[in-house]
Amino acid sequence: SAVISQKPSRDICQRGTSLTIQCQVDSQVTMMFWYRQQPGQSLTLIATANQGSEATYESGFVIDKFPISRPNLTFSTLTVSNMSPEDSSIYLCSVDFWQENTEAFFGQGTRLTVV
Amino acid sequence: KNEVEQSPQNLTAQEGEFITINCSYSVGISALHWLQQHPGGGIVSLFMLSSGKKKHGRLIATINIQEKHSSLHITASHPRDSAVYICAVFSNTGNQFYFGTGTSLTVIP
Numbered sequence: 001s002a003v004i005s006q007k008p009s010r011d012i013c014q015r016g017t018s019l020t021i022q023c024q025v026d027s028q029v030t031m032m033f034w035y036r037q038q039p040g041q042s043l044t045l046i047a048t049a050n051q052g053s054e055a056t057y058e059s060g061f062v063i064d065k066f067p068i069s070r071p072n073l074t075f076s077t078l079t080v081s082n083m084s085p086e087d088s089s090i091y092l093c094s095v096d097f098w099q100e101n102t103e104a105f106f107g108q109g110t111r112l113t114v115v
Numbered sequence: 116k117n118e119v120e121q122s123p124q125n126l127t128a129q130e131g132e133f134i135t136i137n138c139s140y141s142v143g144i145s146a147l148h149w150l151q152q153h154p155g156g157g158i159v160s161l162f163m164l165s166s167g168k169k170k171h172g173r174l175i176a177t178i179n180i181q182e183k184h185s186s187l188h189i190t191a192s193h194p195r196d197s198a199v200y201i202c203a204v205f206s207n208t209g210n211q212f213y214f215g216t217g218t219s220l221t222v223i224p
Contacts, residue, residue, distance in 0.1 A: 042214035109156025
């Protein structure tokens with residue numbers, strides 16, 4: 001199992017600024033995943049973060065907009081850059097047990113509002 | 116068309132009622148997950164199914180692989196069950212996840 005601490009839990013940000021979301025896991029994991037959930041929508045995978053290599057981004061998401069760091073096997077950050085109101089969403093991190101068809105483990109989510 | 120469809124989108128029930136949430140999917144899968152999302156946004160995994168039926172307390176999940184359909188049942192519902200319930204599948208072709216848009220459940224005392 002894994003306990004994932006994600007912060008901040010919520011934030012209200014000004015247009016044009018950037019926000020960095022942190023995800024800390026209580027055990028070492030190979031892959032961490034970042035998701036976005038826009039209002040009324042299902043979860044969408046942004047990118048997969050592997051330790052020691054560049055993150056792998058899904059179609060429609062680019063590194064300049066969503067830079068990701070993965071400095072070690074227990075921590076990752078996602079930055080939402082140059083924010084606009086369209087970036088208002090819940091952002092969630094998840095860990096790789098999900099990939100192995102066991103229970104899924106998610107962070108508590110970051111509810112972002114851009115004004 | 117979404118690969119995962121859930122119904123209903125919204126559901127309001129009286130405390131004590133039996134609740135059913137349905138999930139249909141159109142892709143081949145190796146596993147189906149039921150997730151619970153709390154108002155703050157955090158998500159908890161309730162079940163992972165590849166066949167048959169599982170039960171945890173008042174929650175029961177079933178899956179019919181041939182019909183590509185799963186149901187989540189809540190017996191003796193309680194206000195603390197109020198949350199969004201999300202069906203998610205892991206595709207066995209292309210190795211990716213598909214999520215339903217969720218069912219928002221409100222249980223009234």
